[in-house]
Amino acid sequence: MDSIFARMQRREKDGTKRRLRYDLGLIDLASNDYLGLARSSTLSAFCQKALNRRREDDLHGFGSTGSRLMTGNHPEMERVEEFIAKSQGFESALLFSSGYMANVGALSSLPDEGETILYDAECHASLLDGIRLSKARAYPFRHNDLCHLKKRLSATACRKATYIVTESVFSTDGSTAPLKELDNLAASFGAGMIVDDAHGIGLFYEEGKNSLATLKTVVAATAGCGKALGVMGGVVLTTKRIREFLLNFGKTAIYSTALPLASLYAIEGAFSQLPFLEREREKLFSLIRLFQTGSRNLSMTAIQPVNVRGNEAAVKLQEQFKQSGFLVKALLSPTVRKNRECLRITLHAFNTEEEVKRALELLS
Structure with missing residues (x-):
């Protein structure tokens, strides 16, 4: 216990202690609500209409009552996941309670023992936490440095599967990954890519679809729904086979309470608004x-x-x-x-x- 107090005292002394704040009446240049969906009356009306359609005898009231594999699954959940996948140009999708849980679930379970993860040194903490929980070897490459990544790939070419982990838009400095170049490099070494699209989803489109769906080597794209989508939750966009794998091995999917219908409809409404x-x-x-x-x-x-x-x-x-x-x-x-x-x-x-x-x- 003494170490807890000592660490907090250090934070207090050096001015890095985190505090909850609630600021009203200021011009917003801080939130992740890039497109204004969090304050959208159209999205609010969509959610209310969807909730009003809910059958009175539905098992799910205001809560989901359990994890997806226990009592928390719902036909509406699978319908919305199919809609999200199709709207983003992917084969399948799996919803999580947050983007953090989506990243930790995917990174901790997909790469296996004896396999390799090569990750951008500026990756978000949620990706790093998932990587730490993985059984795979993990090595960073310098931020957006294709030459350094190529050296890393060359050194791991004779091993089992290799995953390249990056973000479409990096949350600290707004830099963007050279995704097409990364895709070509991954293809030349037979590697797969896992891309966190939290700060890119909804903003960068190619013919109305998520641009990541056009890449050859993307094994999974993750995204938090609390950025441009303006709501909450997280999603992994992937194949049907990997979705099934995550339901069997992704602990943050297996052991987390499922999203309630109110959150589910908010996510559906946000994705349905993106084309407009x-x-x-x-x-x-x-x-x-x-x-x-x-x-x-x-x-x-x-x-x-x-x-x-x-x-x-x-x-x-x-x-x-x-x-x-x-x-x-x-x-x-x-x-x-x-x-x-x-x-x-x-x-x-x-x-x-x-x-x-x-x-x-x-x-x-």
Whole structure:
């Protein structure tokens, strides 16, 4: 117990203690609600209508009553999973209670003993936690460095199966993985890819489908539903065979209470809205271009980092934004590596050009 108090005291002393906050009345430049679906009246109406259709004698009330393999499964759950898979261009889908659980479930179970995981060094903590629980060997490659990855692949070519793990959009700095180049490299070595699409899903489309569905080597794409989809839950997009495997070996699917119908319908409603949000996507990317020009940032995603060395300086800049009416969040070490602290500004389709210009003035 003493170590618990000692660690908390260190956090308090160095200014890294995490606290829950609830900020009202500020301009949102912090949330992951990139397309505004979390505040959508259309999505709200969809959920209410779907819940009203529920049969009165349904076993599931406000809760799901158990895990999917016990009493938590429901015909509506499987219908929605089929809809999600089809809408994203995949063969099958499996829902989880969160994106974190989807990542841990997939990474801890798919790669087996004697196999190899090569993962981008900037991968999210949920991916790293899943990798740590896996029986496979795991080695990082430098962020988006194809040459380093090729060396890693060459060193593991004679072993059993190899998985390359990356993100479509990296949550800290908004950088994007060179997915087509990674796909070609994976194919040349007979490797498979597992891609976390949490911050890309809903934003990057090819002919109305998830762009990951067009890649040759993607074994599974994971995504949290709490970003551009604006709701909660997580999903693994994959094949029918791997979906069945995850229901047998993915512990976060086996031992977690299933999502209730209210959450299920919210997820369905969010996915059903994505094809009709082209105007929102166009607005968002116009604001991204505006911010990129004004700040000289390289990120062409909703995530716009402002590098600030040191936790104290990052918190100070966050408070300056708050005093000017903006909600932004500083990423502090140990969440990010020391001297990689930053102010993480996120843009949304509901922000205005004037708000973005005001934010840029604060940075000048």
